[in-house]
Amino acid sequence: MQQIDWVVLIATLLFIVIYGSYKTRGSKNVKDFIKGGSESNWWTIGLSVMATQASAITFLSTPGQAFNDGMGFVQFYFGLPLAMVIICVVFIPIYHKLNVYTAYEFLEQRFDLKTRSLAAILFLIQRGLAAGITIFAPAIVLSAVLGWDLIPLNISIGLLVIIYTVSGGTKAVSVTQKQQMAIIFSGMFVAFYLILDYLPENISFTKALEIAGASGKMDVLDFSFDLNNRYTIWTGLLGGTFLMLSYFGTDQSQVQRYLSGKSVKESQLGLIFNGLLKIPMQFFILLVGVFVFVFYQFNTSPLNFNPKATEVVMQSQNKDAYADLQFQHEQIEGRKKVLLEQELSQENILQLKELNAQDLALKSKAKQLISSTDETLETNDKDYVFIHFILQNLPRGLIGLLLAVILSAAMSSTASELNALASTTTIDLYKRNQTQELAQGHYVKATKWFTFLWGVLAISVACVANLFDNLIQLVNIIGSIFYGNVLGIFLLAFFVKKVKGNAVFYAALITQVVIIGVWFANVLPYLWLNLLGCLLVMSLAVTIQYLNKKTD
Template identity: 70%
Template sequence: MQQIDWIVLGGTLLFIVLYGTYKTRGSKNVTDYLKGGSDAKWWTIGLSVMATQASAITFLSTPGQAFHDGMGFVQFYFGLPIAMVVICLVFIPIYHRLKVFTAYEYLETRFDLKTRTLTAILFLIQRGLAAGITIFAPAIILSAVLGWNLIYLNVIIGVLVIIYTVSGGTKAVSVTQKQQMAVIFAGMLIAFLLILNYLPLDITFSKALEIAGANGKMEILDFSFDFDNRYTFWSGIIGGSFLALSYFGTDQSQVQRYLSGKSVRQSQMGMIFNGLLKVPMQFFILLVGIMVFVFYQFNSSPLHFNPAAVEDVMASPYAQEYKDLVTEKNALDEQLISKQLAFTTTNSASEKELLKEEIQIINVTEDELREQSKAIIKKANPEAETNDKDYVFIHFILNNLPRGLIGLLLAVILSAAMSSTASELNALGSTTTIDLYKRNVGVRDDKHYVKASKWFTLLWGIIAILVACIANLFDNLIQLVNIIGSIFYGNVLGIFLLAFFIKYVKSKAVFTAAIITQAIIIYVWWIDLMPYLWLNLAGCALVMGIAIVLQSMLPKKENASE
């Protein structure tokens, strides 16, 4: 990184922190601090909702996911627009009518205190873990690629977020997220245009798509009922709908975004805006990954994208074995570039088909070499992370973008980490204050609860930093966050659906069913019985089914007395 990159990176992040702190200083009451004064417009809500979901993991992992596996991951988001409609029609009117600060307040009015407390605790557990991962994700990747100290990075990212989130509450989160989304959109668009510019002169965008399609990267829809395949149309439209309903409808980090709306209509418009824009945004981010794949069809790519893992193997007795694979890979790259240039210039259909088959064979051989390299890395260091999907895009940025733009793209990644983490800490602090602390300490003045919210937000910020410092890199970070959510979300959504629609089910049945369901879902996930997206549907169906059965088994006198 050059000096100009440091200036761009530092200046962008410092502006966001100072702007958010300045614009929202002096929140004196709970409504201002926790609901941002309830005066947010629809576009602020829409961007804030998107920024909360679009963490650094989105911009690091998603292009790498597309590079390796193609566009199929976009199916994960197919259920989101359906969920937005349901939330606008059911959830938002109820929350606004009851004037709640958190989603879980409603459950006490419908059931009882212990059900409200249970759902709040389930939220705090999963979102507390997720907050740590959203800090850890960019930190571990940047530390591996740039050689920065991982612990220091975790602390720096966490402290920057804590400063303005504790200072300004919900409004600070919403205000800064507009700037962060502007940086993110600008950075990703510039990266996309630069990749196209780096392709050979006669490779147009349509030809680039043709190259990607010839290698199976443009297969968007999978209508199979293969349970071993995580991403199909059905898992996205069904499991994805339940995940989105749970996340946007019951997760306080998202509910708090639209509770700040000026009116029901403004909140609804913000969510519809998110529903319309989210799938195209994810499609575009995946497309950036596809263009990185096409770029490396004409340029040499590393055998393994994680430099820390490569350093481990090069310092081991297996270094020569790894170097031999690199030599094979370089020879393959020369063949690939030659074949791709011929493929894009020929007008003969038969010759094009023959070249396509040869290119596919080369890419399959390259994938085999990458798998062999992972095996060698594991032999050199059994603790090493061999999955390098999360490193593909950052490797491209650091090795190919011009000075200044590297700083901008790193600012994109860190801005995304800060925006998502800020929403999570804000929601964790609010839920702890309203659902646990306020409910047990009795009536105090507004100033007391604002101060308590700040202290709880700070506490959760410290916990998130600690989780980040002890976390391990999983298969793919964007999957990890969704897996954590899927373990808890279905259960919580089922509780809310029972509250909304099945009025004869009472608190005792719901509370017992929720405990049983959570234990079953954790076990099902542990034995890997089904793809994680289906856990949302399973959890929702289980808690509703068990609660209905338990309610029917309770004595009628007990039913009436609840």
């Protein structure tokens, strides 16, 4: 990185922190701090909801996911529009009618305190872990690529978020997320334009799509019923719908975004806006990854994109074996480049697929060598693909902008999570268990302290976290283990009036144990855990209530 990149990066991040702190200073009551004074317009809500979901993981992992596996991951989001409609019709009117600060307050009114507390605690566990991952995600990649020390990087990202989130609460999160989304969209569009510009003159946009398609990267829809395939149209529409219902309907980090709306209509429009824009946005980010793949068909790429892993193995006794794999990889790249300069006939497409298969086999052998050299090294390099492209190919100044995109996304997501964690802790656990009513200012101070403490915990999780296949999958796996259960509790509250608190409470406890067991046993793809958890807690609660035949 050059001096101009540091200037752009630091200036962008400081602007967000100072702007957010200044615009939202002086919140003196709980409504202002937790619900942002209920003043948000629909487009502020929509961007805030989108920014909360679009963490740094989205912009690091999603292009790498497409680089390796193509566009199929977009099916994961196919259930989103349907989920948004259901939440707008069912969830939002109830939340606004009851004038709740958190989603879990409703559960006490419908069931009892222990059910409310259980749902809140399940949220705190999974979102507390996820907050650490959203800090860790950009830190681990930037640390490996730029040579920055990981622990100070985790602490720096976490502290920047804590400063303005503690200062301004929900309003600070919403205000800063608008700036962050502007930076994010600008950076991604610039990156996409430059990728197209860097392709050979005779490779048009259409030709690039043909090359990607010939390599299997443009297979968007998969109608198979193979449970071993994580991303199909069915997992997106069924598992994805339940995951999105859980996330946007019961996760306080999202519920808090639209509870800040001026009215029911503003909140509903904000979610519909998100539902309409989210799939095109994810499609575009995946397309960026696909075009990075096309770019590397004409330009030299490393055998493994994790520079730290390559450095370690090349200083070990396995260096000769790794160098031989690198040489074979370069030969295959040369043959692909010659092939792609010709017309893409059926015969050439088959040859291209064969060369890609050979290259994939070489990369698999490279990962085995890396692992045998040092088991602690991360062999999966999906999350390093896009950042490698940025650092090696973008002009000076734009590198700082794209790094600002990644860190802005990390800050926006983490801020929402810390804000929601603190609000839930204050309202559902601390305030609810107070024997006497205290002043509004006391609860504002308590929320600020809980924000700080959750921030410290998130930084701690980030400092001890480890990579898992692909970061964007890791966050979704954590959510899927808990979300289905919590969604089932809410659906029982909304639609099954005969079921009482005790039945729901014990059904939820049993369900959570079962879901964790199913995940460890690797019986189902993680998206299906959302559907299983939801159906299981509902059926168990109805059964327990029927067997008990007593009112709570």
